[in-house]
Amino acid sequence: MEPVLEINDLSTHIQLSRSVVQAVGNISMSIAPGETLGLVGESGCGKSMTGLSIMRLLPNGGKVVGGSIKLSGVELTKLSDADIRDVRGNEVAMIFQDSLTSLNPTMNIGRQIAEQVRKHRHVSRAEALERAAEALSIVGFPNSKERLDNFPHQLSGGQRQRVMIAIALSCDPKLLIADEPTTALDVTIQAQILGLLDDLKQRLGMAVLLVTHDMGVVAGRADRVNVMYAGRIVESAPTTELFTHMHHPYTQALLGSIPLLTQNRSERLFSIPGIPPDLTDPPPGCRFAPRCSRATDQCRTEEPALEPATNDHHFACWHPVDGPIVRTTIAVNGTAPAPAGAGEAEHSDAAPGAPETVAARNGSAAEPAFGARGWQSGEGDDRLLVVDDVVREYPVTSGVILQRKVASVKAVSGVSFTVGRGETFGLVGESGCGKTTLGKVIVGLEKADKGQVALRGTNVTGLRDRQLRRFRKDLQMMFQDPIASLDPRMRVGAILREPMKIQGIGTKRQQDKVIADLLGEVGLPANAVERFPHEFSGGQRQRIGLARALTLNPQVIVADEPVSALDVSIRSQVLNLMKRLQETHGITYIVISHDLAVVKFLADRIGVMYLGKLVEMGTGEDIYLRPVHHYTAGLIATVPEPDPMREKSKSEVGIKGELPSPVTPPSGCRFRTRCPAAQQICAEEEPPFRPFHPGHVAACHFPLQQPIDGGDPLAAQAGTAPTIAGS
């Protein structure tokens, strides 16, 4: 069949004031009708620029400098600007990550879709609106006619992305370019949107170019995958082949550095040293050479070409590998985790060509397992932090001068848990479920409306300013955005000195020593002290953030989405570092993330939050292998895993519907509006926590497993839990 899109030797450059970014370099690819081609790579590798080159929507200074782009045989690079406008939105459509800025806020969505139709089709306004309603119903809006009058701000993020898709599809394009279409969405919504795209692709027979950084997303959705690195395509293969028999060391390393749900967490993550090259001055030879463990002199001087290994598997490397890195994984069907180093590898056909396995590198067999202490603990010290029935509501006010409280956002509604010394407690949940608010309450950045947070038996929430200030040094926080969390006007030295200065600790010389030691510990050069935050890369900034959190030698660090802003290869560096520092400093972590795999990798115990409430709590294995609550089960089913076999065997949409408003949460069980097993009682009575395994509790009337008979949830928590609210 003739390919829909055929790109040959395409190069795109972006002219900056003093340099040229070689954003896309000599790439070739083709997509057949009805095919989904995944384009993956880390940020800045040129994925988006490839899509924008096709659409000729490059940013200022951007220009296709060579090669050809053929759409059904028509050369796009030679078309006039007027002609390309005709192609855009008509034959090729594009959807972006940010649906809020892509839609016009002042126009209702019906008109926005209709305008797109009228741009390319000679139809009357009424016909165009008819088509708009049709498109809306295709993308899953019930009673789409009434929806035409809605404005973008009246829709949720997921709904807006559906509208974007409706606009994109309104003219039956041959090719749909989806650039990170679900990155801004929650996993449960992401699964819905990806499912929708898949379904539409099949029904309409269009080709899809799926641009994403998420290996899990391509694993489940793409037929073939192109891996990009530093402006080049380094490997291209059918999806399953790519995940199981990759030949390029970058592909191998990238996949190896993603924490898996099935991962044995006592093992370190593989990590790629360094960061991607600056595309204004890419290295000669293979662009991956500075970070590649197999690099030779040939790699550093001669650039390998994209050569076929088999008919449809291409890669560009002088010293290819064969297959993925071996990792020990937990036995998915059993209940006991496989011992480190001895467990059965999931991808047992690991190749001779693979670099040393992680286990070999770290000698992990000899190393004690991380967090071996686990959740089971006795008394005293092991109840380091007690969160008891914490409630936090934000008032919704109206009126300009006299701000009357009209309602409240129930951000956190009665959450209790206990964390022992040296333990890591993970909190997962979708955005808006109150994770961050809870984290802020714990470190004292937010006041609790009810309930308490006790550190070593002292109620921190009850403290007055001055006393609280003293306690604060034991409760530190690590932030999501490594840029926003460092004052841009302060040098790193001053940033690290600030905590000690505030607390009045040490002389200047002593402080200098602490700073130097910390920088060494987080792996930054000593000259970092004179630099400003903007001089560092994202991963380096997160290291500074971690160093700052450690300065006061705290007992508890609350890490709010510590790696979400980082690229995959940098992420594993930071995750490994966090674990190492925990061991050397005996810190207790509370890790907050929407990413179950990250939480599972770091945490001894995990609490699953939904709409301001904890719904299930247990070890990572409890949660992943034996979920009890319907929300947990649905969440696990929707998390995209970088494993095509598992992904493609997953059933359709995991969790239906959208998160209800936290202003008026559903009565009884808050999950009932989306729960497949909900019954009358779920609306009437809030389910109490019940134990299912020692330390594994959940709140559900119709759980997926039998609770331990007559179990007392308090006993099940080994006496570490305070009274649990709402039970």
Next chain:
Amino acid sequence: MTVSIGEIYEEVQPSDVAPEGGQIHGPRAGWKLALSSFVENRLAVAGAGIVVFFILFSFVGPLIYHTNQNSTNPINAFLPPSGAHLLGTDSNGFDELGRMMKGGQAALEIGFFASLIATVIGTLVGAVAGLLGGVVDAFLMRIVDVMLSIPLLFVILIVGDRYNGATVFSLSIIIGIFSWLVSARLVRGEVLSLRVRDFVFASRTMGASRRHLIYKHLIPNALGVVIVNITFQVADTINLLAILGFLGYGLNYPQVSWGDMLSNALNYLSDGYWWVVYPVGVCLVLVVMAFNFIGDALRDTVDVRLRRR
């Protein structure tokens, strides 16, 4: 570009060779970056040059180019440019060039003083509103709204009329008191956004007092906006001063502003006395433009830093 290739992880190389987090190859210190982006902007450099020139012209010029600016001399009225009077004389027989220097002094002095007053008041009000929030904020901002809806010119004309002419000092104060509104809004917006930035939260988790937050984080970060605003304010003030002078509400004799000179001179434009009109006009345009160029460039510089963050 904040990209380095040298980031080597310890498992590949021992940590005493290269730090695990990598070397730092980013652009150098903030103010150097700011300076270089400022210097790259030709208009800004030109603007700075013009301002420096006019400062020298107005304040040092009279020391070199001595003229009599105190007593009128009708016999010498409207002398065309010559060796004795480089730019001729005006209707009162004052040396035009010397007069321009005097007018420049007034323009720059009032420009700076009034902006200073406006900025101080504006920053205080904006910072208080942004920091305290709630009712205080709502109240202060409504005051700003109301005052913004009154044309500043009227107020000054009325006040000026009442006090019958003005000095550099009084005009500075009047203009300053009525033009802090924009800076108040700017600073408030900046403080509101800074207050919820993660680095402020981070500082609070360390136990920082409100004082510490204000002095160590809020002020240094809001300063950029304030400084940018000062330059625009100076330009606006000089303009306003010219308009006042032109309307006949300028400085009292023997003080003089460019606006006074212009309004005076326009009567004689048709008589061919070009030297009493154009040179002053050009000065005014140049100075106002120069401050605007500088302001624009500074704003870009602040933005570049924002982008780099």
